[in-house]
Amino acid sequence: MTTDRAWMSLTGGPREMAFWVEELAHRADSPGAVALAVATMSRATIPLLTGLLAEPEAHPGPHVDALVALDPLRDRPYLDDGPDAAVLADVLLTGLSRARADYEGAEVWAAGRVAGPGDRAGRHRVVRGLLDLDSIYATPECRARLEGRARYNLALEERATRP
Numbered sequence: 578m579t580t581d582r583a584w585m586s587l588t589g590g591p592r593e594m595a596f597w598v599e600e601l602a603h604r605a606d607s608p609g610a611v612a613l614a615v616a617t618m619s620r621a622t623i624p625l626l627t628g629l630l631a632e633p634e635a636h637p638g639p640h641v642d643a644l645v646a647l648d649p650l651r652d653r654p655y656l657d658d659g660p661d662a663a664v665l666a667d668v669l670l671t672g673l674s675r676a677r678a679d680y681e682g683a684e685v686w687a688a689g690r691v692a693g694p695g696d697r698a699g700r701h702r703v704v705r706g707l708l709d710l711d712s713i714y715a716t717p718e719c720r721a722r723l724e725g726r727a728r729y730n731l732a733l734e735e736r737a738t739r740p
Contacts, residue, residue, distance in 0.1 A: 587649075587672035587686045588619070595625035597668040597719075602629060604656060604716050605664045609635030614644035614665055650690065650703065656715050663715035670713060673727035680730050683738065701738035704731050 588594045598615050602608035609632025616623045616630060629635065640661070647654075647662055649669040654662035672681060683700040691699030707713055708731050714720045 587681065588669055589672040589675060591619050591621035591625060593671055594619055594668055595622045597671050598622075598626060598629065598664075601664045601667060601716055601718060604660055604718075606660045607634035607640065608632060608664075610641050610644060611661050611664050611668075613637070613641050614647075615668060617641065617645050650687070650707070653710065654715065667714045667716050667719040670727070671719070671723060673707070673713065673730060674723035675726075675730070677730065677733075683734055697738045698740045701735065701740060704735045704738060707731055708735055 594615055598608075598612050602611070605611045608629050612622075612626045612629035612632070613635045616626055623630065634640075644661060644665050647665055647669075649666040652662065652666065654666060656663045672686070675681075683704050687700055687703040690703045708728065712720055712724060713727050713731075714724055
């Protein structure tokens with residue numbers, strides 16, 4: 578995993594990504610484009626997203642390229658402004674809500690944002706940035722089902738990395 582895609586460890590793996598793409602498809606303007614962006618980022622999702630990948634909007638182009646370039650730790654689109662990007666950002670951040678035993682810490686998913694493994698202040702800054710958001714997730718489904726656990730995990734991490 579390259580450091581610029583280290584945050585991909587937040588996704589929870591191909592099955593979880595595919596589940597959330599399907600679950601949130603009704604919120605996207607172009608669910609096929611979101612599915613193609615996810616399939617581009619994680620080829621293991623392709624057999625899991627065959628229905629959405631057959632949609633007419635599931636073709637390469639500038640919209641899918643922009644989705645693939647989305648950085649959910651930097652870009653936090655709202656449903657009203659960009660439903661496809663909002664859905665994708667939520668899919669990419671689902672791993673924040675994992676059970677503590679399965680949760681990947683900020684030393685993994687924030688690797689591209691900090692000076693190195695020993696940069697506690699940098700990790701703290703990234704974690705604090707997520708906690709400072711009114712909502713980590715843009716979609717009502719993710720807010721209702723994932724927000725509480727994600728904030729719990731981040732609060733524990735924030736305490737552990739506090740300078």
